[in-house]
Amino acid sequence: MLEIKNLSFQVENGDDKQKEILDNINLSISSGSFVAITGPNGSGKSTLAKMIMGIEKPTEGQIFFNGEDITEKSIHQRAKAGIGFAFQQPVHFKGMKVIDLLSLAAGHKLDVEEACSYLSQVGLCAINYIFRELDNSLSGGEMKRIEIAMLAARDVNLYIFDEPEAGIDLWSFQNLIQVFKNLLTKTNGIIIVISHQERILEIADRIIVLEEGKIAKDGNSGEVLPHLMFGVEDCHFYGRRVNF
Amino acid sequence: MKTELKQILQQVSGIDGIPNGAYSFRINGISELHNNSENTEIVKKSDKPGIDVVVKPNTKGELVHIPTLIDHSGLNDLVYNDFFIGENSEIHIIAGCGIHNDGMHATQHSGIHTFYIGKNAKVKYEEKHYGQGQGTGNRIISPKTIIHLAEGSSLEIDSAQIDGVDYTKRLTEATIGDNASLTTKEVILTTANQTAYTDFRIELDGKNSSCSIVSRSVAKGESKQFFYSVINGNNQCQGHSACDAIIMDYATVKAVPDVTANHVDAQLIHEAAIGKIAGEQITKLMSLGLNYEEAEAEIVAAFLR
Numbered sequence: 001m002l003e004i005k006n007l008s009f010q011v012e013n014g015d016d017k018q019k020e021i022l023d024n025i026n027l028s029i030s031s032g033s034f035v036a037i038t039g040p041n042g043s044g045k046s047t048l049a050k051m052i053m054g055i056e057k058p059t060e061g062q063i064f065f066n067g068e069d070i071t072e073k074s075i076h077q078r079a080k081a082g083i084g085f086a087f088q089q090p091v092h093f094k095g096m097k098v099i100d101l102l103s104l105a106a107g108h109k110l111d112v113e114e115a116c117s118y119l120s121q122v123g124l125c126a127i128n129y130i131f132r133e134l135d136n137s138l139s140g141g142e143m144k145r146i147e148i149a150m151l152a153a154r155d156v157n158l159y160i161f162d163e164p165e166a167g168i169d170l171w172s173f174q175n176l177i178q179v180f181k182n183l184l185t186k187t188n189g190i191i192i193v194i195s196h197q198e199r200i201l202e203i204a205d206r207i208i209v210l211e212e213g214k215i216a217k218d219g220n221s222g223e224v225l226p227h228l229m230f231g232v233e234d235c236h237f238y239g240r241r242v243n244f
Numbered sequence: 245m246k247t248e249l250k251q252i253l254q255q256v257s258g259i260d261g262i263p264n265g266a267y268s269f270r271i272n273g274i275s276e277l278h279n280n281s282e283n284t285e286i287v288k289k290s291d292k293p294g295i296d297v298v299v300k301p302n303t304k305g306e307l308v309h310i311p312t313l314i315d316h317s318g319l320n321d322l323v324y325n326d327f328f329i330g331e332n333s334e335i336h337i338i339a340g341c342g343i344h345n346d347g348m349h350a351t352q353h354s355g356i357h358t359f360y361i362g363k364n365a366k367v368k369y370e371e372k373h374y375g376q377g378q379g380t381g382n383r384i385i386s387p388k389t390i391i392h393l394a395e396g397s398s399l400e401i402d403s404a405q406i407d408g409v410d411y412t413k414r415l416t417e418a419t420i421g422d423n424a425s426l427t428t429k430e431v432i433l434t435t436a437n438q439t440a441y442t443d444f445r446i447e448l449d450g451k452n453s454s455c456s457i458v459s460r461s462v463a464k465g466e467s468k469q470f471f472y473s474v475i476n477g478n479n480q481c482q483g484h485s486a487c488d489a490i491i492m493d494y495a496t497v498k499a500v501p502d503v504t505a506n507h508v509d510a511q512l513i514h515e516a517a518i519g520k521i522a523g524e525q526i527t528k529l530m531s532l533g534l535n536y537e538e539a540e541a542e543i544v545a546a547f548l549r
Contacts, residue, residue, distance in 0.1 A: 079533040096546035
């Protein structure tokens, strides 16, 4: 169970003015849920995800995870408490091999077979990748898929994916959906995906729409999705639907 | 062999005792424990300290160990080792120097190594430098490596200064012939008040000659590192040097890559990057459950791997 109470985050906006990035967010997410958080650029989606992981600290409010107040806990304490995070922009590490990162994520040294199983889930021909360095020789799409495999290797109860679809090709997309489903089945935990992707929104149990730092809509896909699509004509957000 | 010597042998050579094949151990300034193989002869020099390692032409797959081990505080050891690698040979040499200093006197090893690598021969050369001991005396290792690569030959050098060396000044000079190549990867860690100078001077004389000089280093504490790399492209050739350093605490790192094209078909690249550990790298590893210190240690260890 994840509970967010009265969460706000303000930043200095020059001229001593405060800009409200998140404004009094209240949320409760039960275990066994697949939740998509969507909204226009700058609506506070990634900031909210980072707040949950502890990468950003709120100005006000509290975050509870499995009944425990984690608001003041550090990133690594939250990680140990069972929260995992896949970054929107995966981080490069010179000298660190893919299998090293996967092993750190899993919490033990992985053998080749185990490491390959995680990479295969995200559509990478594993043996070609596990001993590659996480440096600039990997493309953005490859890094993104490795980031998703990394989170899949973690044994946690709350998985947060920040725009996992960015840079993922069409062939890999179905793998991505399957990763979410497998994690949900395996852990009966919580999957939170920050996404603009219609196909991810369609399979989510619940869609939360953020606008200007506030929850604008919150409901199941049947309730929320038609309103998002309706917004196309008004150029509300999603300027155009993408047809595959 | 004493425990301390065994410890440093393990660190610099990855072995616990006498290896198979050809070897020569230099212990406290004296060349001892020699062994020849069928194709590799190790000859003690008669005019100065050191050995000649002579590898017959067409030798394949031999491993040669030449560790230097010192535990006499205050010793200043100078050695000349020459390597004559026969044509078409493929050989792997594991060198390295370890100093255990429990005393108050500076202990120094200076190895002057000259390679004569024959036509189409391929050599891999590993060299680790390591210091340990509770004494206040400095541990100093300053190698000079002179390389002559004949037509079609190649030399791959992996060198690492892994820990505990207070001062090093290492110079590598190479002349590279037609279709020959030199690849070096050096890894250096300095801590406390240690100082490391590393200096490459490469002459790409041959047609289609090439070199790749890569240095990765981490400077902690108040240590100082200086990286100099001079590559002269004197023919149709390719040269690349890269110095990549992580700076921490109050350390200093200086990198001076220098490339000169003396031929219109010389292609030369140099790169130098110095910076602290990126905050996003720490954040990423902390999100996997590592605390700050563990995350930093993982990043440094991977960088120097």
